[in-house]
Amino acid sequence: QVHLVESGGGLVQAGGSLRLSCAASGIISSLYGMAWYRQTPGKQREFVATISISGTTNFGDSVKGRFTISRDNAKNTVYLQMNSLKPEDTGVYYCYAMGPNNYWGQGTQVTVSS
Secondary structure (H helix, E strand, O other): OEEEEEOOOEEEEEEOEEEEEEEEEEEEHHHHHHEEEOOOOOOOOEEEEEOOOOOEEOOOOOOOOEEEEEEEOOOOEEEEEOOOOOHHHHHEEEEEOOOOOOEEOOEEEEEOOO
C-alpha cells in the first residue's frame, strides 16, 4: 500500500506561483513513476506532469514551459512548481503514484484569480 498526501494549494493571483508537494509513504520501492493530474467541475481529470524513477519528465501541453516537476527521493516527495499561473489552471490537483498498483492522493485545491 502507498499513501499520498498533497499540500501547497491555495489562492493566488494570475501570474503568481505555487509549489505543490506530494509526500508518499508505504511501499515506495515498488513505484516507478509519479504524476500530477488536475480536475475542474464538469471536466475530466487532466494530465499535468509526470516524473519517472529515473527522473524523466513529461508535461501536458497546457502547462509546458510554466510548470516543472521534481522529486526528492530521500524525502519520498514529489513537487510541482507552478509559475505564471492562469485562471484556467484552477482546479483540484491530485498526486498519482504508478506501480504494480496505482494510487491517488486526496487532492489539493488551487485557485487562480484574474
